[in-house]
Amino acid sequence: MLKRFAEVDPERLTPPEKAIYDMIASGPRGTVPYIFQLLLRSPQLAERTQELGIFCRYETGFPPRLSELAILVVAKHWDSAFEWSVHEHEARKAGVPEAVIAAIAAGRKPDFGDADEALVHGFATAFFAHNDVPDDLFAAAEARFGRKGAVELAGLIGYYSMLAIVLRIYRVPPQGEA
Template identity: 40%
Template sequence: MRRQHAFTPDELDGDRLAVYRSITEGPRAEGPRLFDLVSESGTLLGPFNEFLLRPPLGDALQRLGAAVRYEGALTGRAREMAILVVAAAWESEFERTAHEAVGRSAGLTGAELAAIAAQAPLDLGDPAEAAVLRLTRALAAGDVDDETWSSCVPPLDRETVFELTTLVGYYSTLALQMRVFRV
């Protein structure tokens, strides 16, 4: 059952048009385009179309997503590993496909991408990346026990844990919305 109304650019005005432009002309549109934001007809792809249903909430959500992707302190590899952990936990095909492309660009190997998608063990040489992976898997499962915390903080600091909890919350929200609206 189709639950989504794909907004075309010609039917947008006011706040909906402003959110559309923030997504299509903002930081997501700059640099190399590793996945499509809009279809050939101009409708937003992935989670972004639903942001237009309630423009004030959609705008806040897209700004949060831009901050997570472009203003955080995580390395590109670590950020993409964390996003892909959430995609695997939620079985979110759009996020997996989109962020595997971004992850490859950030230096993740095919073997690393496969292990993350399969939620399999992954031996990472960088202690911070290993901690990001372990902590994000715990967050995606719902909590961080004391043993996981102690093994991850340090090498991570509390600021990085805050960034990861925000990332997991944001991408879990997108996965839930795409599941509900059958995107």
């Protein structure tokens, strides 16, 4: 099978690639994750993707625990080893219970002790199962998280799906295994 991804050598980047690399490395991530190393092949795409990513990861109205839960559902749906490897750790740090992480990894519906976690999980899994979110579930998300929260949750699912698709196409391995 053709290897499609290799870690970048910052010394071999073009000036536009290096500028984006440095911008990402000096941002809230503190590093240049594999997805952005890959996207650097198109500096404009890398720059715009990382800007949206900062919002989706750090600036929505969702606490990290709920964002990371949604991201795990996305990573599992797309079978993205890289995305899972990063966000499994982040989910633990954010307080997602180990049993919930294990259930998602195994493709099972977790037993939630938290209604917000159950709602985020249900919203994301319903979308992936039906390419839609049923009206009652959508209404529940808007009632709980507001119109802004519902659209941010949809945006999180969409943004991380885009990353997962690119990661899968380029067969990016889990972080640290390139």
